[in-house]
Amino acid sequence: MQQPSASLARPAGYRAAWLACLLLAALIFSPASSAQEVIVNPDVPIERIDKSTLRAILSMRLRNWDNGEPIRVFVLDDQHPLHQRFTRQILGLYPHRLRSAWDRLVYAGLGQAPTQVGNELEMRTMVATTPGAIGYLEKDMIDDSVREITVE
Amino acid sequence: MTVFVKSRLSKPLQRSLVALLTLLAGGATQANDWLDSFQYQGFIGQGYIKTDTNNFYGNSASGSLDFHEIGINASIRPLSNLQLAGQLMSRRAGETDDGDIRVDYALADLNAISNTVSQAGLRLGRVKIPFGLYNETRDVPFTRPSIFLPQSIYFDRTRQLALSADGGQIYMDRLIDDNLLSFQLGIGQLQTGGLEYAVFGLDAPGRLDSEVSYAARLLFDGQDGLTVALTYGIADLQYKPGSPDPFGAGDMRFKPLVLSIQYDAGDWELTSEMATRSTRLSGITPTETRFIGESYYLQGIYRFNPAWQGLMRYDVLYTDRNDKDGSAYAAATGGPAYSRFAKDWTVGLRWLPHRQWMVSGEFHHVDGTAWLAVPDNPQPTERIWNMFSAEVSYRF
Numbered sequence: 001m002q003q004p005s006a007s008l009a010r011p012a013g014y015r016a017a018w019l020a021c022l023l024l025a026a027l028i029f030s031p032a033s034s035a036q037e038v039i040v041n042p043d044v045p046i047e048r049i050d051k052s053t054l055r056a057i058l059s060m061r062l063r064n065w066d067n068g069e070p071i072r073v074f075v076l077d078d079q080h081p082l083h084q085r086f087t088r089q090i091l092g093l094y095p096h097r098l099r100s101a102w103d104r105l106v107y108a109g110l111g112q113a114p115t116q117v118g119n120e121l122e123m124r125t126m127v128a129t130t131p132g133a134i135g136y137l138e139k140d141m142i143d144d145s146v147r148e149i150t151v152e
Numbered sequence: 153m154t155v156f157v158k159s160r161l162s163k164p165l166q167r168s169l170v171a172l173l174t175l176l177a178g179g180a181t182q183a184n185d186w187l188d189s190f191q192y193q194g195f196i197g198q199g200y201i202k203t204d205t206n207n208f209y210g211n212s213a214s215g216s217l218d219f220h221e222i223g224i225n226a227s228i229r230p231l232s233n234l235q236l237a238g239q240l241m242s243r244r245a246g247e248t249d250d251g252d253i254r255v256d257y258a259l260a261d262l263n264a265i266s267n268t269v270s271q272a273g274l275r276l277g278r279v280k281i282p283f284g285l286y287n288e289t290r291d292v293p294f295t296r297p298s299i300f301l302p303q304s305i306y307f308d309r310t311r312q313l314a315l316s317a318d319g320g321q322i323y324m325d326r327l328i329d330d331n332l333l334s335f336q337l338g339i340g341q342l343q344t345g346g347l348e349y350a351v352f353g354l355d356a357p358g359r360l361d362s363e364v365s366y367a368a369r370l371l372f373d374g375q376d377g378l379t380v381a382l383t384y385g386i387a388d389l390q391y392k393p394g395s396p397d398p399f400g401a402g403d404m405r406f407k408p409l410v411l412s413i414q415y416d417a418g419d420w421e422l423t424s425e426m427a428t429r430s431t432r433l434s435g436i437t438p439t440e441t442r443f444i445g446e447s448y449y450l451q452g453i454y455r456f457n458p459a460w461q462g463l464m465r466y467d468v469l470y471t472d473r474n475d476k477d478g479s480a481y482a483a484a485t486g487g488p489a490y491s492r493f494a495k496d497w498t499v500g501l502r503w504l505p506h507r508q509w510m511v512s513g514e515f516h517h518v519d520g521t522a523w524l525a526v527p528d529n530p531q532p533t534e535r536i537w538n539m540f541s542a543e544v545s546y547r548f
Contacts, residue, residue, distance in 0.1 A: 052330045064266040108288035109237035109257040
């Protein structure tokens with residue numbers, strides 16, 4: 001009995017290793033955007049946003065939506081893992097570059113800094129209750145109080 | 153206090169601000185929204201400077217704590233197309249800055265076009281001068297790469313001229329593909345308090361006052377980390393002599409042109425800025441004085457991790473590009489040739505233990521004294537000198 005089970009165990013072990021590799025590859029190469037999403041207040045009149053506009057908004061370079069309503073940007077702390085992932089993977093920017101863009105506006109009187117929230121729950125509440133708000137959340141944190149938009 | 157008095161806003165400006173405030177009152181229906189937009193920020197920095205021979209920012213040869221920078225700013229957006237912002241500063245730097253509270257900027261920003269592709273508008277009041285990469289926030293420790301900005305471009309000895317102008321500024325930002333193109337044109341009166349000493353090398357009895365001056369900057373901010381900017385400025389000053397005065401009534405025109413290039417690859421960042429500055433004095437000295445200065449620096453920053461970064465820079469200034477070694481100047485005036493150039497090697501280390509705290513240290517090895525402030529150095533200077541400095545900064 002030992003002989004067959006050993007011969008069966010071998011291919012099964014390979015299969016498991018292959019599966020593990022595939023899973024790992026899937027994890028590494030899967031579109032990062034699936035983990036975190038851009039969210040807006042339900043009154044914001046857009047369904048999708050292109051990356052360059054999103055970057056300009058998060059850099060606080062654009063102030064109003066196309067309907068004239070002020071854009072209100074909400075972010076987590078620079079060191080927050082979600083903020084780090086969002087800026088690197090969705091915006092394609094380093095968190096220090098975003099911070100330096102805000103500093104250059106604020107300390108020269110040219111613009112305002114985004115509003116910093118303490119955690120993801122607060123992020124959802126603030127975006128849900130502030131007209132013109134934009135922020136980001138983990139996919140599984142998103143509910144009906146905010147609207148998810150597609151980044152192109 | 154004199155600096156504060158001089159920094160009062162001009163009459164027409166006061167009138168426009170009052171008009172704007174009246175406009176604000178009309179928009180009061182949005183009370184909640186616009187109060188929500190209020191925000192403030194501030195910073196405090198305290199420095200220490202030790203030089204071996206010449207003085208920089210105080211009596212640094214015997215160790216100087218005569219360097220602090222404190223600022224607080226606030227902004228509010230009462231209407232979707234109007235932002236008001238202001239910053240008060242106190243800065244002490246040896247004999248060149250006395251620590252008096254001054255208005256760094258105070259402006260109304262009227263947004264004429266604003267959508268998700270572009271924005272354009274007008275800023276009125278006391279507006280920071282767009283110049284190179286660092287000028288607008290030059291006194292804010294967290295926005296500088298080092299404790300002292302490269303002095304060849306960002307002179308501290310004639311810094312008043314570069315700070316802010318009372319007048320207006322047109323701005324335009326536009327997204328082009330993935331890049332941001334930004335243009336600013338400012339027109340206004342420059343600040344000139346105490347400038348005579350820096351320009352003439354002695355405390356001249358008369359006064360240098362600003363005429364209407366201009367600065368324009370075109371900046372390309374590429375999202376792959378490349379930033380390129382071109383700045384051009386015309387500063388017009390008028391000298392009114394005292395009596396008696398070795399200098400006559402006349403004009404001074406200063407025209408800087410700066411090319412800035414920066415590439416930020418995330419872990420490391422490379423920056424270079426090159427400038428020429430033409431200066432013309434007519435009427436002030438018996439014969440018209442004209443010279444063109446030249447400067448450049450190359451700077452590299454490496455971020456070891458989010459908390460630690462290192463810096464290396466080579467910074468060169470020639471007061472007169474036709475007399476780089478200063479020999480003609482020395483022959484004509486008897487002054488030291490080395491006071492017409494400065495070549496500064498800098499290495500620095502920065503620690504950011506917390507989002508609100510920063511500790512910087514740097515070492516300079518300098519050949520030449522072209523950017524040293526005369527009031528800090530009444531004694532004879534040395535050509536080769538070294539400087540160590542440290543600064544602790546906090547922000548809120």
